[in-house]
Amino acid sequence: MRTIALVAALAATLTPILAGCGDDGTDAFPITDGCNPLGDNHCMTPWPSSAFEIDDAAAATGRRLAIPAGTLPTNIDQIPIDPTTWNWADGFSPAAPIVLSFAGGVSVAGLPGHADPAASLAAASPTVIIDMTTGERVLHFAEVDAPSEATPDRQALYLRPMQRLVGGHRYAVAIRPTVLGKGGAPLPRPPGFAALLDGTVTTHPRLEAMRARFPAVRSALEAAGVAVDELVLAWDFTVASDEFIWRDARVTRDAARVALAAAEQTYAIERDQVVDDGTIIRRRIDGELDAPLFLSKGGIYGIEVTLVRDGAGDPVLQGTYRIPFTAIVPACAYTAPAPVGMVVYGHGLMGKGEQAASGAIRDTAVDLCMVVVGTDMRGMSTPDGAAIARVLNEMSLAEEVMETLSQGLVNHHALTHAMKTVLARDVFVDDPDGAGPMPARSLVDPTKIFYYGLSQGHIFGTPVVAWSDDIVRGVVGVGGGNYSLMLERSTDWPTYKAIAQGAYPDPLDLSLAIGLLQMRWDKTETSGVAHVVTRGAGNVLAAKQLLVHMALGDDEVPNLSTEWQVRTMGAPVLGPTVKVPYGIAEQVGPLTGAALVVFDGGAPAPPPENVPAPSTGAHSLTRNQLATRRQMKTFYETGMIVNECTGPCVCQAGQCD
16 A cells, blocks of 8 residues: 555656646646756755745845745645745745755765765865855755665755855855766756756746846856856755744744733642652642743644734734743752752753653752753643644644744743742742741742753754843753754654655655755754854844753764754864864863863764664763763853863763763
């Protein structure tokens, strides 16, 4: 049955590409009007492309996406991805890969890989990406989709920028004839590109619209020393503006700020108990508190729950709803000479806020002598699992996950507001029951709220820090930016891939779908704010301090994603270090602002291809090191980043104790 479904899916993919071709082959341009005229192996490749853009003077970029209905990947139920919400964008993702496909597949010989990314900047690089706004070459690596090696006709060629592209900029991409087919033969030049080069006018409206923009593409490439007339393929695309990507987060943050200031938050304590004998962790507190709500259906966990929007497309406040929280209070907070700080903990993949009370985080709370508090990252928490499975089966429904993630950011705004007000006043006190002879004394300093997030708590934690009114310093670990880069390399991916591939069995469709999802993730994950989190952005975002921890050979979040974030941030790696990633400067501390710290637990390097890493346990390395906690404590208290390892952080040699 799966074979029949695959044949049907491939037929559905190829039919629109060839729809313009008559039975006698006499049609001058045999690619249907809705498809990309510069490809001939998939309706949407090469992707992203200005073939799916139109002028829009009202957009910040001057462009707007215009993807036709019925052209995006179709699942086995014959439901194509609906482009409506993607067409709101004023450009493409600054993080997603560039996807190409050629009949018969592409050889990896000579492609610039991530082990030697400098090769992508060389004059003779077979793949070229140019920022048309600045004229600069873009650091990237190229690879084929390794899992689809057995079906070369449906195998993607990825070009992956190694840091965030610039919002609002226009980019040119070139494929040189030194990129070869699987057998070493030259790749065929697509007929649409041949028509652009030789001036042949066609009846294809998208190609003719691209023709008017092609001289600028030619000029940018030739200025970089690329002989356009010799190319297999060249095209351009526009990257979405920060204004568009940030819109939901900005509107909801600003509205939540007003709502939280207007009335005192209410809360309810469900459990407040002594942990063990109370000598290490005195109390664990579980409860609920009010958060501004922007979701439909009262914010229930279920299907068809999305942001409620007004006529202009902005999220609209829907009152409040209750969100869970868990807090742990270390015993040392009761004897500390001054009120202690508080830390928001961001949980891991599909976890819950109650992970703030888990083993390693309890140890962290004690070593920091700070209260740790967590809530669910709505959208990708345990109760959201059914919605995620539903979206993987039908990606037109992406907003049921991606828009609830916007609520997840709001929930963290509500949490920190409660921490500095009602929880600091009423709950994090030495006598919460009021049974003692003296008035209760607050154990915490409401001006000292920090962030610590691991894995998914890193990926969404960078935006939590960036958008927060209350957090000025954050530590994020074993995560990074750009889900479309990390997914296929994660040991966690097979579980989710099984669902997605069952619905979209054509591997090229799945490659494109991941890029489409990245356009939605940009609004809430690290990719949306990595370039400004430590620099600020006018009156929209204040500059923050961010310490990034990476475990070599991480099996759940690849080092490529962590390095992508740090490179985008422009932050250094703290020396001495066991690794200096390309394009990241090594600097000896103490440092301020931001830095990467690399920990080595002896894990083997993951496979170089885009396949899941074998499980090594490296993902849990950083949270269990004493040096990690000492470094965090100094950073939270002083803003200084110092090396707490005895030399480079080679943990298997005892240098992280």
